[in-house]
Amino acid sequence: MAAMEVNVVPELPQTLSALYVGDLDGSVTEEELRRYFDQVGGVNSVKLCMDLNQQSLGYGYVNYTNPRDAEKAMDALNFTHLNGKCIRIAFSKREQTQSKANLFVRNLEQTINHKDLHDIFRPFGKIMSCKVVTDSNGQSKGYGYVLYKHEESAATAIQHLHNELWLGKELYVVPYLSMQEREAKFTNVFVKNISATTTEDDLKAIFGEFGSMTSVAVMRDEAGNSKCFGFVNFQSTTDAARSIEMLNGREFSGKEWYVGRAKKKANREKEMKLERERIALERPLDVNNVYIKNIDDGVDNDKLNELFSPFGTITSCKVMIDKSGISRGYGFVAFSTGEAASRAILEMNGKMIGTKPFYVRVAERKEARHKRLQSIFSSQMMVPPVAPQRPFFYGNGAQSGVNYQQRFVPPRVPMNPNFMYLMAQCHGSSQPAHPLMHPQLPLRGFRSSNCSIAQAMPTQNTLASALANAPPREHNNMLGVYLYPLVQLLEPAMAGKVTGMLLEMDQTEVLHLLESPQSLATKVMEAMNVLTNASQHRNWFSCP
The missing domain is CATH 3.30.70.330 (RRM (RNA recognition motif) domain)
Incomplete structure (x- = not known):
């Protein structure tokens, strides 16, 4: 053309x-x-x-x-x-351009790329930007955007290209609208819960009172039977909005109609997901159900039942296992009453069973647990630096004025040769990543096919005993001595910050992180996500 x-x-x-x-x-x-x-x-x-x-x-x-x-x-x-x-x-510098000079182009033939789109629109004026939207494989999604220098160029392009055939497809060229503008200018109305006998003519008669319509449809299955929902498209946004206001919730033929703005499937699913999450977070906890973590490999369903049965009647009891039948290290016990569950939590949390201390809490739903942990981590972003009650030191002996709430600064301690060897192996180097480890507490091997942080974990029993014999004010520092080098293997640049965040968790949960490399890696990743999101929000990071 x-x-x-x-x-x-x-x-x-x-x-x-x-x-x-x-x-x-x-x-x-x-x-x-x-x-x-x-x-x-x-x-x-x-x-x-x-x-x-x-x-x-x-x-x-x-x-x-x-x-x-x-x-x-x-x-x-x-x-x-x-x-x-x-x-x-x-x-x-797009802020210098005029908003009406931006065009949305739809129904593009699949072979049209950025340059082809530019060539199609170039005759009508100076193009500031031109793009065909593609998927993750680089394939065209059939639409794109053209930004002109002047509004007059955009208006002329619409005049000459809208509804024109190009490579066998009719182009759709209109001024670009932001999402907020598109939402405010909807004309398509969705109506559901209609009677099976309601027809297009019935919808036309009812919705026609509010303005001119371009199309009306009742959706039907292959046999021609109504699916009991349909669509009405108005010419005017005002008429569409007024029909929703007047008809939503009204009863026709014994059915209460839902009338609302028609939305894309992806948007509907996103809204439904958010609503489910909101309901899950607002729903009270199942106080009868107890979650147990850090379970020793020797504890099975029968043993777990035996341990918790003194606190009340158990309705179900299960240690979670993987496909190979090996314990995942956590499980659930459901009691008949909340009082029994509360007694179990009070008595069993932190109790040494086998080689590990139990971590026992009321079972939380995934969404609620994620929100709680997010809250714990996020709260650390708001804590101002304060002078600690007892000083912490960097490895070189320089004193820090920031306590563990802002950043954990590991104390200077003698090196453990075994730990240093494992750290060096994990880094693929003869040089250790960080010279920190308490010399009196031995190391313990884990099931692992490759060298990992699992090889650098302390013995839970020994550490738990040491914590029990130490004053509470020393606990975070003792845990941090173990935790910091392991976090540094995963996130060297932010090890101090992440360690400080993790130390705000329950002590038994921190002990579990020292026992479980997988759990530690997960928590470090969650902490880094919070730090990254907060940094981006506050513009702490910028393009280098």
Whole structure:
């Protein structure tokens, strides 16, 4: 289709000297990016955006001294190949553009890529950015966006391309609307719980009182029977909203209708999930059901029943096992009354059974447990630095003014050669990761096919006994001596912060982390997620 050439304003404002460069190959470095864009003019600065592991995010920014050089780079280098991958360039100062110059394009043929879309819309004006949305495999989703410099260009593009055939498909070209705008301008209404005898004509008669409709449908199965729901699409958003207000909850043919805004399946499922989580969190705990963690391998269902039966009538008792029949180290005991469960928790929590102390609590649902742990970790972000009652020291002896609530600073202690050897093995190096371990407490082997933090764990029985004989004010420091080096193996950069967060948990749960490498890794990951989210929210991290 021949498109009209539209005159554009030749002048570029001085702000348009920064370019966004996307779809970069992971091997591209900042120096390569600078050399590539230096071909067309003087590059002032280059920034390749990285994640927290210093891996390329696949995009970056190039700033030119002269805006005209940026324009030349846009024309000469857009959709060219760098390290074997086609790059996409856009002006990054989008706040200078007009909102009505942004277009949404739908019903694109699958073979149309970024460059093809750019070529289709280029005759109508200066394009600031152009993109076809793709899935994780790089396949087109059939829609995209075109941002012009001027509103007039966008209006002309709509006039000439909307409803036009392109490669056998009719293009749908309209001004782009944000999610909030789209939600506010809905016209499609969903009606359910209608009678099986209700027809399209019935819906037209009822909804027609509120305004003009473009379509009405009652959904039916393959046999033509009503599924008892349907859709009414209005011409006006106001009419659609008024029909919902007036008809939702009204009774027709003995049925109370639900009338609401029609939503996509993905949005409905997301809302339903949030509602289920809300209900689960608000629902009271099952106080009759007790959760036991840190169970010794020698404890089976019968043994667990024997241990907890003195506290009341047990309705069910189970130690969880894996596919091989091996204990997972936790289980549940359900009592007939909440009083029996409370007695069991009071008497059994922290009690040494076999080689491990039991961790006993009221059973929590997954959502509630996650929220509680999130609250524990998040609360640490709000605790201001305070001077500790007894000083902690870095390994080099420098005193810290921050207590474990902000960051655990391990005390200086003699090195344990066995522990140092295991730490070095785990790092694949002859040099240890950190010279910390209490010399009097022995190490213990774990079932593991490879060297891991499991080999560096202390003996639970010995540590629990040491804690029992120490004053409470010393407990966190003693646990931290063991915990810090293990956390450092997993998260070296944030080991002190994460250790401090974990030490806020129940003492028996911390002992369990020292016993279970898998549980420790999970909790460290949860803590890092909280730290990362909080850092991003407060803009603590930025693109390097």
